[in-house]
Amino acid sequence: MKMHPPHAPLVSGLTRRSVGLTQAHRELIRLLAQAAVNNYLHEVEVAETAQQPDPGETVAAQQGEAQR
Numbered sequence: 001m002k003m004h005p006p007h008a009p010l011v012s013g014l015t016r017r018s019v020g021l022t023q024a025h026r027e028l029i030r031l032l033a034q035a036a037v038n039n040y041l042h043e044v045e046v047a048e049t050a051q052q053p054d055p056g057e058t059v060a061a062q063q064g065e066a067q068r
Contacts, residue, residue, distance in 0.1 A: 021029075
């Protein structure tokens with residue numbers, strides 16, 4: 001297999017260097033990853049909140065048990 005030097009075009013004018021990730025690409029990937037993590041943490045928080053009993057309902061249940 002013939003190896004092309006780094007400056008040789010691969011496809012219609014693109015070079016190995018021109019198809020690499022730029023700093024802007026890396027920053028975009030980092031921002032998207034951070035947004036995905038933040039979204040996941042928010043969903044976990046919402047799910048945990050939904051599983052917790054309402055404090056008012058807990059007090060009413062405890063008072064009902066105390067009256068028995």
